[in-house]
Amino acid sequence: MIRKPLIYNYNNVLAHNVGNRTGISTEEILSYERRTKRIHESLAAEREGGTLPFYDLPEKKGDLKEIKKLGEEIKKEMGDRLENLLVIGIGGSSLGGIAVTRALCHPFYNLLPHETRKTPRIFFAENIDPDEITGLFDIIDPETTLVNVISKSGSTAEPMANFLLFQKHMIDKIGEERYKHRVIATTDPKSGTMREIANDLGLRTLKVPPGVGGRFSVLSQVGLFPAYMAGVDIDALAAGASAMVKRLNTDDLLKNPAYLNAVIHYHLHIKKGVNMAVLMPYSTALAEVAGWYRQLLAESLGKKFAQSGEIVYCGQTPIKAVGAVDQHSQIQLYREGPEDKIITILSVENFKNFLNIPSLYKEFEGISYLGGHTLNELFEAEKRATAHALVKSQRPVLEITLPEINPYTLGQLFYFYEVQTVFAGCLYNVNPLDQPGVEAGKQYTYSLLGRKGYEDVWKKEVGPEESDPTYIIR
Numbered sequence: 195m196i197r198k199p200l201i202y203n204y205n206n207v208l209a210h211n212v213g214n215r216t217g218i219s220t221e222e223i224l225s226y227e228r229r230t231k232r233i234h235e236s237l238a239a240e241r242e243g244g245t246l247p248f249y250d251l252p253e254k255k256g257d258l259k260e261i262k263k264l265g266e267e268i269k270k271e272m273g274d275r276l277e278n279l280l281v282i283g284i285g286g287s288s289l290g291g292i293a294v295t296r297a298l299c300h301p302f303y304n305l306l307p308h309e310t311r312k313t314p315r316i317f318f319a320e321n322i323d324p325d326e327i328t329g330l331f332d333i334i335d336p337e338t339t340l341v342n343v344i345s346k347s348g349s350t351a352e353p354m355a356n357f358l359l360f361q362k363h364m365i366d367k368i369g370e371e372r373y374k375h376r377v378i379a380t381t382d383p384k385s386g387t388m389r390e391i392a393n394d395l396g397l398r399t400l401k402v403p404p405g406v407g408g409r410f411s412v413l414s415q416v417g418l419f420p421a422y423m424a425g426v427d428i429d430a431l432a433a434g435a436s437a438m439v440k441r442l443n444t445d446d447l448l449k450n451p452a453y454l455n456a457v458i459h460y461h462l463h464i465k466k467g468v469n470m471a472v473l474m475p476y477s478t479a480l481a482e483v484a485g486w487y488r489q490l491l492a493e494s495l496g497k498k499f500a501q502s503g504e505i506v507y508c509g510q511t512p513i514k515a516v517g518a519v520d521q522h523s524q525i526q527l528y529r530e531g532p533e534d535k536i537i538t539i540l541s542v543e544n545f546k547n548f549l550n551i552p553s554l555y556k557e558f559e560g561i562s563y564l565g566g567h568t569l570n571e572l573f574e575a576e577k578r579a580t581a582h583a584l585v586k587s588q589r590p591v592l593e594i595t596l597p598e599i600n601p602y603t604l605g606q607l608f609y610f611y612e613v614q615t616v617f618a619g620c621l622y623n624v625n626p627l628d629q630p631g632v633e634a635g636k637q638y639t640y641s642l643l644g645r646k647g648y649e650d651v652w653k654k655e656v657g658p659e660e661s662d663p664t665y666i667i668r
């Protein structure tokens with residue numbers, strides 16, 4: 195496993211490369227130095243005061259021990275019968291686990307034979323799509339399944355509905371006693387409905403650390419237990435994050451890539467109208483890291499109110515893209531559409547495999563040039579070519595390079611983006627840890643389903659006529 199630091203390259207966001215309209219000058223960057231020092235100091239004080247516990251997750255060795263102990267206990271109990279791990283959760287409770295396992299497991303992990311995998315197939319029940327959930331019933335045998343239900347609040351409608359459904363599915367087949375040994379609840383250590391249910395049923399539990407919101411929980415038991423069960427080296431993941439803890443422990447803007455990344459995004463957003471932030475890994479394995487990043491940015495920085503109470507309608511729109519596939523879907527827009535995007539390319543220096551493209555069809559000049567090259571060379575060439583084309587069109591491009599996709603580099607990347615996001619919250623002066631905008635929709639749903647205390651919310655809001663039929667075409 196290569197244990198090297200991520201490389202952060204901001205050459206191509208500089209005004210002398212992409213022009214003044216969409217770029218940032220070195221003087222502009224340096225103008226944030228004093229503010230950076232102030233924010234660094236206040237974040238350090240908050241961290242010290244215990245209000246930002248996500249910062250210290252990489253050092254929580256006890257949590258890793260608990261995960262391993264529980265994981266081994268389950269493997270011993272279930273032995274070869276452990277064929278499926280079903281993770282029930284949504285948003286921050288599932289996106290981290292999805293990102294880690296997709297990045298670090300075999301690309302077709304679930305399709306590998308049991309003897310090759312040696313660890314259970316992994317499924318995530320996130321959505322409440324009845325066809326998808328029925329599909330899961332079809333392929334998940336309760337006899338061979340472990341469920342990990344994850345909910346910090348323990349009352350989010352989607353995971354709770356799926357939890358109830360799978361509980362019935364499992365109990366019908368294996369009975370309540372055996373079911374109880376097949377569920378791990380990851381939830382708040384003290385409070386919440388899920389905690390109460392777990393206590394009542396006597397379920398084994400893991401914890402969502404107090405004060406750590408879902409989208410900052412990938413390096414806690416939330417993201418790490420599913421990863422461990424799928425065979426990921428969670429010590430290396432934590433070690434990578436710890437290395438980033440050290441790297442980011444400086445108030446020197448030019449030496450702190452997370453702060454610099456926040457400053458560049460913030461400045462281009464506020465001063466140049468660059469209101470979209472694309473994350474485009476040139477790697478299929480990292481596609482879901484872009485999904486995780488999208489939620490982290492959107493829920494943390496998309497805010498109506500500043501901390502001062504002023505209305506600000508803040509936040510860049512994060513976009514998930516994947517190279518080279520999205521060259522054939524989105525690059526046309528990124529190059530020639532509005533000048534409102536900053537694109538971060540996630541590069542991988544060393545892939546696990548090299549594939550030589552066969553030299554065939556010498557008579558066809560249109561494809562014969564491919565022969566003799568590796569697929570790796572083609573991937574690299576396409577990435578460089580796309581970045582250059584974007585820069586030529588004066589579109590700001592950042593590049594973050596992972597020496598290799600492995601737990602150590604991934605741990606660095608998660609921590610890097612978490613710190614960047616919290617720092618950006620300070621630049622915008624919004625609270626990156628809350629998500630009040632999600633509340634209204636939740637309350638309307640409760641009302642529509644008749645939850646006690648919410649009966650009238652919907653009627654008061656919408657009245658008897660939800661949509662004027664005049665404007666509906668059938």
Ligand code: PA5
Pocket residue numbers: 284285286287344345346347348349350353407408409410493629
């Ligand atoms: O990041 C967040 O805080 C949210 O996305 C939550 O993780 C998500 O709403 C699920 O919440 P809970 O874990 O309470 O079920």
